[in-house]
Amino acid sequence: MESMKKDTKAQWIALSGLVISLIIIGLAALANQAVIAGYHSSNAVLEFPKDNIRELNSHTRDSAMIIKDLSFEINSTSNETIPFIFEQLFDNYSTQMQALYAVHGETVDVSLVSINSTNGTFGINDIDLIFVNITYNDGRTHYISEPEIIEVR
Amino acid sequence: MRKLFRNEEGVSLLFEYILFSLICIGFFMIISVNADDIFMKNPNEVVMQDEMSDIGNMMSTMITDMYLILPENGEIATEYRIPAKAGREEYIIQASTDIYYEDQIIELISSSSGKEVRVTISGIATTILPIEGTALSSSTNHVISYDSRR
Numbered sequence: 001m002e003s004m005k006k007d008t009k010a011q012w013i014a015l016s017g018l019v020i021s022l023i024i025i026g027l028a029a030l031a032n033q034a035v036i037a038g039y040h041s042s043n044a045v046l047e048f049p050k051d052n053i054r055e056l057n058s059h060t061r062d063s064a065m066i067i068k069d070l071s072f073e074i075n076s077t078s079n080e081t082i083p084f085i086f087e088q089l090f091d092n093y094s095t096q097m098q099a100l101y102a103v104h105g106e107t108v109d110v111s112l113v114s115i116n117s118t119n120g121t122f123g124i125n126d127i128d129l130i131f132v133n134i135t136y137n138d139g140r141t142h143y144i145s146e147p148e149i150i151e152v153r
Numbered sequence: 154m155r156k157l158f159r160n161e162e163g164v165s166l167l168f169e170y171i172l173f174s175l176i177c178i179g180f181f182m183i184i185s186v187n188a189d190d191i192f193m194k195n196p197n198e199v200v201m202q203d204e205m206s207d208i209g210n211m212m213s214t215m216i217t218d219m220y221l222i223l224p225e226n227g228e229i230a231t232e233y234r235i236p237a238k239a240g241r242e243e244y245i246i247q248a249s250t251d252i253y254y255e256d257q258i259i260e261l262i263s264s265s266s267g268k269e270v271r272v273t274i275s276g277i278a279t280t281i282l283p284i285e286g287t288a289l290s291s292s293t294n295h296v297i298s299y300d301s302r303r
Contacts, residue, residue, distance in 0.1 A: 040235065
């Protein structure tokens with residue numbers, strides 16, 4: 001035991017051990033504070049379905065244009081009127097969107113309110129506005145747009 | 154007996170003992186008086202500051218995100234969940250109706266200690282929508298809503 005007290009070699013190793021352990025304690029304290037920082041703010045960005053709603057809207061706008069063109073095309077080879085074909089195609093689109101969004105656990109409804117034309121006839125250049133009701137619900141966020149006015153000219 | 158008084162060999166050991174115990178007692182007294190401040194209040198303060206500014210930022214983010222997708226004719230409402238207590242205290246979220254800040258600030262105020270954290274909402278309140286309302290952290294559901302027809 002005597003020899004152990006008098007032996008003063010390896011001071012550097014002992015000292016550096018102390019310093020390193022102090023540094024580790026400091027780092028642990030810092031890391032513990034960082035764990036709780038910024039959870040809610042980043043979670044809000046992730047959870048809020050901004051892009052889903054936006055996509056639903058822009059998709060409906062795009063599809064309304066396509067459906068309009070398509071209904072003229074179909075009209076040239078069939079007896080149905082353009083509003084009737086438009087309605088049918090739009091119903092199709094609506095069912096597809098419902099199925100697509102249901103896969104992600106979201107309830108969606110896209111329904112046609114009216115087709116507006118400048119002079120009451122439905123020629124290729126007369127249909128200018130489409131009124132559509134859009135609702136979106138994912139349990140936390142509820143979005144209603146009644147009506148969404150879509151310009152299709 | 155005389156020999157015992159003249160013998161000074163153990164004195165430094167005794168002094169060491171007395172000094173050490175005095176230092177320890179002093180240290181213990183200081184710690185026990187300030188224990189609440191050091192171990193409870195300061196960490197609580199840090200946690201509250203962190204958590205309140207975090208939740209303030211969450212509100213700010215949500216309001217800005219909602220602003221980006223507001224329907225022209227229609228409504229949007231979103232539910233959010235927040236912890237009932239930041240640190241050990243309940244708090245109130247207040248969309249400021251103070252003229253001075255022109256509704257640009259969300260305030261989080263602890264009702265018991267009066268601690269206050271302010272977060273900006275990047276100036277969107279001045280453009281179209283005034284933002285108002287208060288929410289208590291311990292109430293059961295929290296909603297931000299917008300209705301264009303109101």
